[in-house]
Structures are given as structure tokens and as C-alpha cells.
Amino acid sequence: MRHVLPGLVAGLLFGAGxxxxxxxxxxxxxxxxxxxxxxxxxxxxxxxxxxxPSAAAYWLSxxxxxxxxxxxxxxxxxxxxxxxxxxxxxxxxIGWGLVGFSPGAGIAALAFGFTLWQPWxxxxxxxxxxxxxxxxxxxxxxPLRISA
Amino acid sequence: MILEPITPIQAIGGGLLIGAGAALLLLLxxxxxxxxxxxxxxxxxxxxxxxxxxxxxxxIALPIGALVVSHSLRQVSVExxxxxxxxxxxxxxxxxxxxxxxxxxxxxxxxxxxxxxxxSISATLTFMALGLATVFIVRHVIGVVV
Numbered sequence: 037m038r039h040v041l042p043g044l045v046a047g048l049l050f051g052a053g054x055x056x057x058x059x060x061x062x063x064x065x066x067x068x069x070x071x072x073x074x075x076x077x078x079x080x081x082x083x084x085x086x087x088x089p090s091a092a093a094y095w096l097s098x099x100x101x102x103x104x105x106x107x108x109x110x111x112x113x114x115x116x117x118x119x120x121x122x123x124x125x126x127x128x129x130i131g132w133g134l135v136g137f138s139p140g141a142g143i144a145a146l147a148f149g150f151t152l153w154q155p156w157x158x159x160x161x162x163x164x165x166x167x168x169x170x171x172x173x174x175x176x177x178x179p180l181r182i183s184a
Numbered sequence: 185m186i187l188e189p190i191t192p193i194q195a196i197g198g199g200l201l202i203g204a205g206a207a208l209l210l211l212l213x214x215x216x217x218x219x220x221x222x223x224x225x226x227x228x229x230x231x232x233x234x235x236x237x238x239x240x241x242x243x244i245a246l247p248i249g250a251l252v253v254s255h256s257l258r259q260v261s262v263e264x265x266x267x268x269x270x271x272x273x274x275x276x277x278x279x280x281x282x283x284x285x286x287x288x289x290x291x292x293x294x295x296x297x298x299x300x301x302x303x304s305i306s307a308t309l310t311f312m313a314l315g316l317a318t319v320f321i322v323r324h325v326i327g328v329v330v
Binding site: 039040042043050057058059062063066070071072081082084093094097108111112120128130135136137138154155166167 | 187189190192194195196197198199200201202203204205206207208209210211212213214215216217219220222223224227229231234235237238239240241242243244245246247248249250251252253254257258260261262263264265266268270271272273274275276277278279280281282283284285286288289290292293294295296297298299301302303306307308310311312313314315316317318319320322323324
């Protein structure tokens with residue numbers, strides 16, 4: 037329950053937000069990314085809206101000794117911008133711009149999956165991409181074990 | 185492509201809900217709401233990160249939250265014109281890229297930039313730039329509206 041409840045509540049709010057703001061709709065996201073066409077700036081308002089509670093929670097977390105339902109805050113501390121971070125973000129950006137689905141939007145769009153097959157294809161391919169990365173990472177970490 | 189406009193209230197309200205979801209996960213569980221990381225953990229692909237129970241709960245709740253809005257606040261339509269091969273290519277790039285870059289629009293874009301993390305700001309600027317460039321090339325150089 038300690039893990040399930042926060043996951044459920046956060047997921048519900050997050051999914052509701054994606055739907056209300058229309059980030060769930062690839063046509064909207066592509067229109068936002070298309071600055072040379074009929075540019076639709078509404079997603080900038082979504083980002084601004086999301087920034088406020090997120091920044092407030094971070095501010096609050098710095099003043100709390102521990103989270104309400106866990107022992108530690110697990111906030112990434114690294115400040116190093118390494119090449120693989122930028123390479124990964126670039127690869128993600130290309131995929132995002134091709135169709136207009138981010139991981140959150142793709143999964144939330146499964147809500148309409150009874151009538152819409154596209155989100156299923158995207159999400160399954162996304163999991164496939166994650167598996168490919170995992171293989172790649174394991175090979176780097178244990179080159180002998182995998183090639184043996 | 186003619187899109188039904190959404191109101192600024194819906195855009196800001198939706199953003200606030202997304203931020204509130206991220207805020208709750210941080211304050212309750214001490215974790216960053218990164219959807220790519222949660223999806224990987226739910227699928228058993230991640231070797232670190234949130235617990236399986238939490239990530240599965242989040243991933244299941246995400247479309248339920250969208251359904252609730254679609255049945256109450258706003259008629260939601262998901263308009264995808266991309267072909268199956270394009271969806272597969274995009275999915276593979278998004279899956280691989282978000283794992284390599286340790287996050288996506290939520291973990292870096294919503295959570296990381298809000299705590300002014302240099303990593304997340306760099307990642308967000310990078311995927312925004314590549315997203316813009318990709319749409320520009322696809323729509324205005326190759327000249328297809330996908």
C-alpha cells in the first residue's frame with residue numbers, strides 16, 4: 037500500500053492532466069513542434085502549469101527530513117552532463133517529433149485503445165526500444181559474459 | 185490539419201494536474217515521476233528505480249486518469265495519422281533514447297527543470313530542439329504531414 041497508493045494517485049492526476057491539456061493528442065504535440073506551420077503555442081502553457089506544483093514540491097522536499105510514505109528522497113544528485121545523456125535526449129527527441137507521442141502520452145492514450153490501435157503499437161515498440169537499451173547496457177557492463 | 189483549439193484554462197489546468205501528480209509522488213514516495221523510468225520498471229526492464237508495485241500502479245492509473253477527464257471535463261480525441269512502420273520506428277527511438285538519456289518529457293521536462301538540474305535542462309533543450317527539427321524536416325523539407 038505504501039507503494040501502490042502514491043503510484044495510483046500520481047498516475048491518475050498525471051493522466052488526467054495529459055488528457056485535459058491535450059498532450060495526449062499527437063496532433064496537438066506536432067502542431068506545437070511545428071513552428072514553421074500553424075504553430076499552436078498552448079503546450080507552453082501546459083509546461084508552465086506543470087512547473088509550478090513540481091517546483092513547489094521540490095522546495096518543500098528540501099525542508100522535509102523524509103517523504104511522507106517512504107524513508108528517503110531519491111532525487112538524482114549528479115550535475116554532470118555526459119554525452120550519453122545528450123545522445124539519449126536527442127534520440128528521444130527524434131522519436132517524439134516523428135509521431136508526437138511521449139512515453140506518458142502514449143501510455144495514457146491506451147485509454148482509447150479499444151477503438152484505436154496506434155497507441156498499442158507505439159507503446160510495444162517503446163518497450164522494445166527499452167529492452168534493446170538494456171541489452172546494450174548489459175553488454176557494456178559484462179562484455180565477456182554476454183559474448184561467451 | 186485543423187485542430188479544435190483548447191482553452192488556456194484547460195492547458196494551464198492540465199499542466200497543474202501533471203505537476204500535482206509529480207509533486208505527490210515526490211512528497212509521498214520521495215521519487216521523481218519519470219514515466220519512461222516507471223514504464224521500464226513496470227515492464228521489468230529496469231535494474232534500478234521505483235518498485236514494481238509502484239510503477240505498475242502508476243502505469244495503470246495513467247490511462248484511467250485520461251478516461252476520467254474524457255468522461256467529465258472534456259471530450260478527448262487522440263488523432264494519430266502515422267503509419268504502423270512510423271509508429272514502430274518512433275516507439276523504438278523513444279524507448280531507447282529515454283533509457284540512454286535517463287528520462288523523458290516528465291522526468292527531465294517536468295521534474296528536472298523544476299529543480300533546475302543542469303542535466304535535465306540540457307536534456308530538455310536537446311529533445312525539444314530535435315523534436316522541432318524532426319517536425320520541420322518531415323513536414324517542410326520532405327513535405328509530408330504525418
